[in-house]
Amino acid sequence: MKYAFSFLAVIALILIAWLGSQIPGMPYLFGVALPYLALMIFLGGSVYRVVQWAKSPVPFPIQTTCGQGKSLDFIKQNKLEAPSTNAEVVARMFLEIVTFRSLFRNTKSEIYDGPHITYESSKWLWVFALIFHYSFLSIVVRHMRLFLDPVPAWIGWWEFIDGIFEVGAPTWYMSDVGLVAGCLLLFGRRLITRHVRYISLMNDYFPLVLIFAVAVSGILMRFFLRTDIDIVNIKQLTVGLVSLSPTIGAQIGPIFYIHVFLVCVLLAYFPFSKLMHFAGVFLSPTRNLKNNSRAVRHENPWNPRILPHSYAGYEDEFREFMVDAGIPVEKELSPAKDE
Amino acid sequence: MAVPKLQQLSKSVVQGPSLATGAIPTRDWMDIPVVFKSGNYAYPAKKDKVEYLNKQSGLHFPNAREWSPEDEDWKLPEGWQEIILKGLKERLEKFRSLKIFMDCCVRCGACADKCHFFLGTGDPKNMPVLRAELLRSVYRNDFTLAGKILGKMAGAREMTVAVLKEWFMYSYQCTECRRCSVFCPYGIDTAEVTMMIRELLHLVGIGINWILEPASNSNRTGNHMGLQPHTFKDNVEFLVDDVENLTGVKPNISFNRKGAEILFITPSADVFAEPGLYTAMGYMILFEAIGLDYTWSTYASEGGNFGLFTNNETMKKLNAKMYAEAKRLGVKYIIGGECGHMWRVVHQYMDTMNGPADFLEIPKSPITGTVFDNAASTKMVHISEFTADLIKNSKIKLDKSRNSHVKATFHDSCNTSRAMGLLDEPRYILDHVVDWVEMPENTIREQTFCCGSGTGLNTDEIMELRMRAGLPRANAVKYVHEKHGVNMLSCVCAIDRATLTSLMNYWNPEVGVCGLSELVANAIVQEGETRGELDEGLRTML
Numbered sequence: 101m102k103y104a105f106s107f108l109a110v111i112a113l114i115l116i117a118w119l120g121s122q123i124p125g126m127p128y129l130f131g132v133a134l135p136y137l138a139l140m141i142f143l144g145g146s147v148y149r150v151v152q153w154a155k156s157p158v159p160f161p162i163q164t165t166c167g168q169g170k171s172l173d174f175i176k177q178n179k180l181e182a183p184s185t186n187a188e189v190v191a192r193m194f195l196e197i198v199t200f201r202s203l204f205r206n207t208k209s210e211i212y213d214g215p216h217i218t219y220e221s222s223k224w225l226w227v228f229a230l231i232f233h234y235s236f237l238s239i240v241v242r243h244m245r246l247f248l249d250p251v252p253a254w255i256g257w258w259e260f261i262d263g264i265f266e267v268g269a270p271t272w273y274m275s276d277v278g279l280v281a282g283c284l285l286l287f288g289r290r291l292i293t294r295h296v297r298y299i300s301l302m303n304d305y306f307p308l309v310l311i312f313a314v315a316v317s318g319i320l321m322r323f324f325l326r327t328d329i330d331i332v333n334i335k336q337l338t339v340g341l342v343s344l345s346p347t348i349g350a351q352i353g354p355i356f357y358i359h360v361f362l363v364c365v366l367l368a369y370f371p372f373s374k375l376m377h378f379a380g381v382f383l384s385p386t387r388n389l390k391n392n393s394r395a396v397r398h399e400n401p402w403n404p405r406i407l408p409h410s411y412a413g414y415e416d417e418f419r420e421f422m423v424d425a426g427i428p429v430e431k432e433l434s435p436a437k438d439e
Numbered sequence: 440m441a442v443p444k445l446q447q448l449s450k451s452v453v454q455g456p457s458l459a460t461g462a463i464p465t466r467d468w469m470d471i472p473v474v475f476k477s478g479n480y481a482y483p484a485k486k487d488k489v490e491y492l493n494k495q496s497g498l499h500f501p502n503a504r505e506w507s508p509e510d511e512d513w514k515l516p517e518g519w520q521e522i523i524l525k526g527l528k529e530r531l532e533k534f535r536s537l538k539i540f541m542d543c544c545v546r547c548g549a550c551a552d553k554c555h556f557f558l559g560t561g562d563p564k565n566m567p568v569l570r571a572e573l574l575r576s577v578y579r580n581d582f583t584l585a586g587k588i589l590g591k592m593a594g595a596r597e598m599t600v601a602v603l604k605e606w607f608m609y610s611y612q613c614t615e616c617r618r619c620s621v622f623c624p625y626g627i628d629t630a631e632v633t634m635m636i637r638e639l640l641h642l643v644g645i646g647i648n649w650i651l652e653p654a655s656n657s658n659r660t661g662n663h664m665g666l667q668p669h670t671f672k673d674n675v676e677f678l679v680d681d682v683e684n685l686t687g688v689k690p691n692i693s694f695n696r697k698g699a700e701i702l703f704i705t706p707s708a709d710v711f712a713e714p715g716l717y718t719a720m721g722y723m724i725l726f727e728a729i730g731l732d733y734t735w736s737t738y739a740s741e742g743g744n745f746g747l748f749t750n751n752e753t754m755k756k757l758n759a760k761m762y763a764e765a766k767r768l769g770v771k772y773i774i775g776g777e778c779g780h781m782w783r784v785v786h787q788y789m790d791t792m793n794g795p796a797d798f799l800e801i802p803k804s805p806i807t808g809t810v811f812d813n814a815a816s817t818k819m820v821h822i823s824e825f826t827a828d829l830i831k832n833s834k835i836k837l838d839k840s841r842n843s844h845v846k847a848t849f850h851d852s853c854n855t856s857r858a859m860g861l862l863d864e865p866r867y868i869l870d871h872v873v874d875w876v877e878m879p880e881n882t883i884r885e886q887t888f889c890c891g892s893g894t895g896l897n898t899d900e901i902m903e904l905r906m907r908a909g910l911p912r913a914n915a916v917k918y919v920h921e922k923h924g925v926n927m928l929s930c931v932c933a934i935d936r937a938t939l940t941s942l943m944n945y946w947n948p949e950v951g952v953c954g955l956s957e958l959v960a961n962a963i964v965q966e967g968e969t970r971g972e973l974d975e976g977l978r979t980m981l
Contacts, residue, residue, distance in 0.1 A: 105592075149542070156535040159751075161787050162858075164620045164628060166885040169860020171813050171824055174831055175867065181885070182860035202549075202624045207881050209552040211460050215452050217558060217914045219881035225549060229624075294463050296548035299568050301594040303585070304546050372585045377625055380543035385536045386617075386626035391860055394817040397790045402533055406497030406752055408759035409658045411767055414738050417659075418668050425669035427694050427737060 103291070106305040110313045110362075117361035118354050130357045131337055132346045138364035145371025150379050159400040161393035164386040170395075184392045193388055197381060200229055228289060232282025236311070238262050238275035239318075246338040268323070276319055283312035303374055310366055317359040325355045442902045445945065452910060457561020459552060468563055469576070469591075472601055473608045475508040481611055481898050483508065484651035489644065491655045497756055500651070502644025508607065513600070519643045520598050524581055526642045527574075530635055531582065537635055540627045541578045544571060550619035550629070555889050556612050559907030564609050567619035567629040573605055574636055607645055610636040612904065614893035615748075616853035621885050633894075638750040646749065650895035654745035657757050661740040662707030668694075668737035674710040675735060678720050684981055687969030690723035692735060695768065699734035700805060702765050705776025705822075706742040706933035709954070715936045717977045718777060718954025724977075725826065725956065728835055728965045729806045733774070739764035742781040743933060747788075748895040755792040758784055761819075762793050772802040773819040777954050779852030779932035780893065782821060786859045790817045807832040821855075823864040823931055826959060830871050836964040837871055844975055847875035847958065848916065848925045850939065851887035852932035865931055865955050872962040876923045882915035892938035905938065906945050913946035920950050928952045 121130045167178025183189045195201045208222035241258055245251045263271040287308045290300045333349040334356060340346035370376065382388065390396075415422065415429055422429050443451070456462040464471065489503035502516045516522065531538050550567040552558065557565040564570060572594070579586030579595035586595030596602065615630035640646065653663035660667055666674065672694050683689040693699065703726070709719040726733055739760040746754030765773055775785055790796065799818035802811040809828045811820050829835050849869055855861040862884050869875045882888050891909030919925040928939055928950050939952045961976035973979040 153535060153538050153542070156532055156538050158535045159533060160791055162536060162628065162631065163787070164617055164626055164857055165860035166621050166857070167860060168862045169813070171811075171861070171864060172809070172828055172831070175827070175863045178860070196624075196626075200624055202622055202626070203547075205622055205886075206549050207553075207622075209459070209558060211453050211457075211558065213453055215449050215910065215914065217911055219879075225547060229547075293548060294461065295458055295551040295563070295566060296546070298458065298463060298468065298563055299546045299548060299551070299566065299572070301546065302592055303594055372583070374543065374545045377543040377545055380539050381625050383535065383539055384543070384626040385539070386620050386628045392813075393787050393790065394785070394814045394819070395812060397794050397816045400791050403792065404497065404752060404755070406756045406759070408756055408763050409495065411738050411763060414659075414661065421667055421669040422695075422737070425672050427668055427672060428696065 102300065102302045103287075103305040103309070105302055106309040109306060110309045113310075113362060113365055114313065114317075114358050117358040121354050121357035121361075127348050127352070127357065130361055131348050131352070132341065134364045135341060135360060138367040142367035142370050145368075146376070146379060149371050149376050150383075153380065153383050157401045158385045158389070159402065161389050161391075161398040162385050163389040163391045163393070165391050169391050182391045184390055184395070186390070189388060189390055193382065196387060200226055200233075203229055225289070228282060228285040231278050232286055235275040235278030235282055238273070239279060239315075242273070242275070246335060247342045249335075249339050270322065270326075272323075276315065276322075279315040280312065280319070283308050283315065287312070307366070307369070307373065307375055310362060310369070314359065314362045314366060317355060317362060321353075321355045321359055325353060442906060442945070448903070448906060452559060452561070452907060455561060458563045458566075459558055459561040462561070464563060468569060468572075469596055473605045475604070475608070477509075478901065478903055480508045480608065481647040481649055481896065481901050484646045484648045488648065488651045488655045489646065492651060492658070492753070495658060495756065498752055500641060500644070500646070504644060506644075508604070513604070513645070515600070515603075515643050519603075522642050523598055523603070523639050524577075526639045527578065527635075528582070530638065531578075534631070534635070536628065536631045539625070540571065540631055541575050541582075543625045544568060544575065544627055547624065549622045549624065550627070553619050553622050554613075554629075555616070555618070555891055555911045556614075556904075556908045559891070559910040560612070560904070562612075564605070565612055567623075567627075570609050570613060570629055571627065571632045573602070573609055574632055577602060603640075603643075603645075606636045607640060610640065611647060611896065612908070614853070614889045614891065614896060614908070616889035616893060617857045618853065618886065618888065621857060634750075637748065641750055647895065647898075649898035650745050650748045653895070654749060654753055654757065657741050657743075657745055661736070661738045661760065663741050663743055663745055664707045664711050666707060666711070666740065671707070671710065671737045671740050675719070678710065678716060679723065682720050682723055682977075685970060685973060685977060685979065686724065686965060688724075688727060688965050688967055690727040692723060694735050694737055696734035697768050699768060700732040700771050701734075702739070702761075702768060702770040702773045703733045703735055703776065704739055704742045704761060704773060706778045706781060707740055708743070708933045708937060709776060712937070714940060714951070714953050714957070714978075715933055717957040717960075718933075718936065720977050721954060721956030721958075721960035722776060722822065724960035724963055724965070725829075725835070728963050729829060732805065734768065734770070736764045736768070742776055742778045744781060744784045745895060747780055747784055751792075754784060754788060758789055759793045761785075761789065762796050762799075765796070765818075766798050771800040772814075773799070774822060774825055775819055776822050777931040777933065777956060779854040779934060781933075782861070783854035783858040785817065785819050789819070804828055806834050821861060821864070822956060823861060823868060826956070827864045827867045830868060837959075837962045838964050839872060839874070839962055841962045841973070842873040842958055842976065845873050845927045845958065845961075846923065846925050847873045847927045847929045847953075848878050848919045848923075849875060849883075849955075850878075850890070850912065850916075850928055850930040850932075850935060851884055852930060852935055853887060853889050853893060855931060856885055856887050861931075868955060868959060869929065873929075873958045875929070876919055876925060878915040878919050882911065888912040888915065890932075890935050890938040890942060892941075893934055897934060897938045897941075902941070906942065909938070909942040910946070912939070913942050916943065916950055917947050920947055926950055929955050929958055931955050
């Protein structure tokens with residue numbers, strides 16, 4: 101149901117772009133106005149979200165230590181998993197973001213008769229996530245060629261490596277295959293893994309279907325509907341977009357508008373969705389804090405003034421018992437009170 | 440509440456309707472209401488305890504009343520929804536962690552089978568991700584654009600009494616152990632979520648007695664057991680006599696002594712009940728052996744902090760006694776005994792809440808001269824750090840053979856491992872005092888499993904839940920018991936000493952539970968001792 105709805109939504113989006121772009125005058129909307137709008141929503145929305153997060157303080161150092169903390173000289177610290185300096189935190193965050201270190205740890209538990217519980221290493225999610233994210237990154241980088249003139253040399257190198265297997269003509273990129281496969285694998289996992297299926301929301305299926313459609317429309321454009329497309333016209337439009345003087349030359353095929361429209365929807369959807377994890381991961385207090393909270397005081401900007409139940413109040417209540425028991429007191433017992 | 444027979448429960452965790460073993464509920468989780476019945480909830484806080492706490496300056500515990508979770512009407516205050524939503528808004532503004540954790544979850548499911556409550560109960564709402572969704576769904580509804588527009592389709596739902604009841608059920612089936620946060624790619628920490636839900640529940644008068652009574656005891660008498668100063672002293676002195684009988688050396692102790700070099704604070708359970716008593720005897724033997732100039736305090740006679748399980752204000756208020764007492768007595772620094780959540784508070788909260796402790800000195804071992812730079816600001820040293828340093832510098836004489844009756848394994852407590860990184864100090868000590876083996880690798884160190892009864896859940900009325908939640912830990916112990924003949928589960932946590940004892944009695948009756956300092960003291964060779972053969976160390980009956 102939730103995933104079916106995601107498909108329907110994406111199909112509707114495709115139809116809107118397909119039919120819409122065929123109406124005279126509308127290519128300007130789909131090729132120029134919406135991309136600008138979507139980019140503004142993406143940038144503005146992302147910045148807004150990050151600022152909103154950053155506005156809330158981190159009152160307590162709640163780092164999760166995943167290894168030995170810094171203590172005595174002869175106890176070896178795990179600098180990556182329980183960092184105590186800024187450099188160590190940077191290293192921890194770098195590996196988290198670049199290699200998905202926490203996912204690498206993943207295990208799968210099984211309960212057998214006995215009962216007997218086992219925990220086996222399970223790297224599938226880690227592998228799927230790597231395929232998906234790195235393909236996504238590579239495709240974004242390769243697309244920079246469309247917006248830059250002249251094209252920087254390093255983008256050429258990047259493309260060379262991405263297409264190093266030189267399969268097909270034009271060459272298939274690993275990232276093209278990777279993104280489609282990544283979407284399918286992550287989607288399939290959501291359907292098949294019982295507990296993931298149970299927790300999945302439409303918010304989880306929709307972006308996968310959308311990105312899948314973006315990838316497929318891009319692949320169709322590059323490999324199968326290529327004759328329809330005037331690459332020169334597209335480059336002219338995209339470079340024009342960057343230089344704020346967009347022009348749409350000769351007619352461009354509808355598949356281009358479908359592709360661009362889906363990307364626009366993705367960009368506009370980003371800041372309002374879980375996709376913001378790309379920024380949130382940097383701010384996660386359990387990962388980005390130093391485990392030096394006993395060595396250096398962490399400040400809480402809203403630390404409330406709360407005093408303990410005072411010693412004086414405590415002694416007043418228990419003075420007699422304390423004196424009887426020989427526990428030192430601040431104030432001696434007053435001489436026998438009159439009843 | 441009767442606990443099911445071992446065989447029955449053993450079968451049930453494998454074959455019962457459990458998402459952990461394959462049964463997929465047919466209804467969406469939002470459509471499954473919680474049902475409270477005897478045995479699946481901890482008793483609500485007594486009216487007079489809530490009233491007492493509400494009267495303390497800086498604390499807010501409104502709506503004291505008699506009520507039961509089984510009642511339809513929970514006697515919530517007028518406008519309770521606004522109170523909750525306003526409370527949530529305030530907390531979103533005060534805690535970045537909450538905002539990030541509400542926004543960033545992608546429901547990848549990496550956390551799902553990492554939770555001991557989920558493994559033991561198979562209840563989908565005990566998957567950390569779903570536990571967070573209980574709150575996140577309300578957050579979406581009232582604080583996010585997508586939720587406001589799309590409503591249920593975007594996973595949003597209104598704050599209703601049914602939701603509130605669900606919060607109560609599942610925020611008290613989480614021990615804030617943080618195992619899920621180790622596996623989460625964004626470090627989402629369910630402990631933060633559970634803490635926030637519990638804080639919100641207290642705003643409308645929902646709390647459990649096993650937490651609020653100890654919290655009020657800690658406030659009034661200095662310790663959660665409610666031991667008054669003379670009783671506390673009696674208890675400790677009783678242990679002094681035991682030590683003297685066993686070893687021939689009488690430990691020198693003092694209470695509330697001004698001018699002592701060090702203030703020693705440990706969970707009060709250590710002077711109250713077995714097997715913690717032997718740990719307390721262990722501390723005394725160790726300190727006597729090295730001639731430490733230290734004092735106990737009756738005012739700050741609790742290391743544990745039940746405030747951590749309620750709200751940050753109560754945590755601060757209870758914790759503040761440590762520094763207040765250290766200042767009043769004029770000690771140089773504080774040594775803390777074996778306790779898990781106490782050390783979470785000390786390591787991650789104390790200095791921030793109640794520091795700076797500029798009236799104390801940077802801790803320096805008077806015996807070895809080692810300066811504990813890692814505690815330079817907080818000025819509080821963990822007993823295992825202190826002991827490991829003594830061993831490293833050969834300042835105590837140890838005879839490992841005195842522990843020959845023990846084949847130990849070591850349970851990392853959740854808080855010291857995942858909120859502190861205290862992993863190898865205890866292991867270094869174990870290496871020197873006893874023959875021991877590790878449990879399987881996915882159940883130790885940062886991946887350690889909770890005892891199943893932390894954060895104030897070690898109350899008898901939910902024993903079945905506790906035995907289920909403790910199963911992953913018990914199962915790992917069973918493995919080393921069968922494979923290596925382990926007969927002792929050592930730990931550095933007072934809650935563990937109490938709860939693991941129940942857990943072992945149920946799942947592995949041949950395995951005992953002890954504090955690390957008990958094993959240290961068993962092995963210590965003291966000057967002037969006249970101890971005979973102690974077949975069971977400090978536990979030997981004379």
